[in-house]
Amino acid sequence: MELLIEKIKNEGTVLSSSVLKVDSFLNHQIDPHLMLEIGKEFAQRFADSGITRILTIESSGIAPAVMAGLQLNVPVVFARKRKSLTLVNNLFTASVYSFTKEETSEISVSNQYLSENDNVLIIDDFLANGQAALGLAEIATKAKASIAGIGIVIEKGFQDGGSLLRDKGYRVESLATISSLDDGSVSFKQPTTKTKVELTR
């Protein structure tokens, strides 16, 4: 998604060869118009999938998920990272390890908002080691819901989350895939260019 790639190029900060900070438009400050375009792109890619519900995780997944939900005309459920006092019974839960925060948190979704009748689109802001997406998929599976696919705003293609999920058979749609953060700069995987090369062979 060209608009997103330009935004990452212009505003992303490479903190290390594995950490990209996009706090100016996704993870701390949010660009609502970019989120709308991201929502449209997810909706377009999953237009024929019969999505009934979007499943994401607080906090940075919420904005892109809500915009996709607006376009697909379906509700959005966000998993919580720990139990709250007003939400204790009848939960689907999964344990998620965060390599960034170096901690395991329990994520949960009420069984009122996910069922065997659902065909779920999982959305998250980043895909790195795939632990959050796997946790969300585990929750959807516990609810006996179908998983139509996983929509990711930014995939770190040099980490193993993408292949982990695709090897399990999930359809993963990433709007921008980073191939490297080495030497302080962001390199993108260019699927369009690759296709062109194949066509001219």
Place this chain on the structure above:
Amino acid sequence: MELLIEKIKNEGTVLSSSVLKVDSFLNHQIDPHLMLEIGKEFAQRFADSGITRILTIESSGIAPAVMAGLQLNVPVVFARKRKSLTLVNNLFTASVYSFTKEETSEISVSNQYLSENDNVLIIDDFLANGQAALGLAEIATKAKASIAGIGIVIEKGFQDGGSLLRDKGYRVESLATISSLDDGSVSFKQPTTKTKVELTR
């Protein structure tokens, strides 16, 4: 806001005389179309205020804030409830006590996304004791930003947050104000009716 009041009447669950659960459209599952209408309503009420940025707090504030930001054409910043590993320096912080969770958390905003040039609209999902809104106002004040007002989705009019904020001079716009949760049912404050009564006197 009639659409919101109807939604609360139809889907809200009264857990006690002080706790209203609206997990089906705001705090766990999110209704994207309702959020869009909420965003439009906030945008309309603050259309002439010269808002430059919206300030909210994770997680439930994000959806209404992003929709308001979309309408007002301004970025949204969400305060984090604790420091993350990739966001440690140059923070504006405030301590917020949650009566629901019975704990104090530090909320923070990077000084990159709030400045003296800003005229801020604070948005949050609930107003009860006003602690979260006060914390956000404290952060905006530390950034030397102006505060145009505070937009609240659901105000618990029987708790003291509303008067606390209004007594401090803040313009508070609540889209639905609950006057009581007694006897397991939701009663709303009806500003329209009040005005009519005054007009006929």
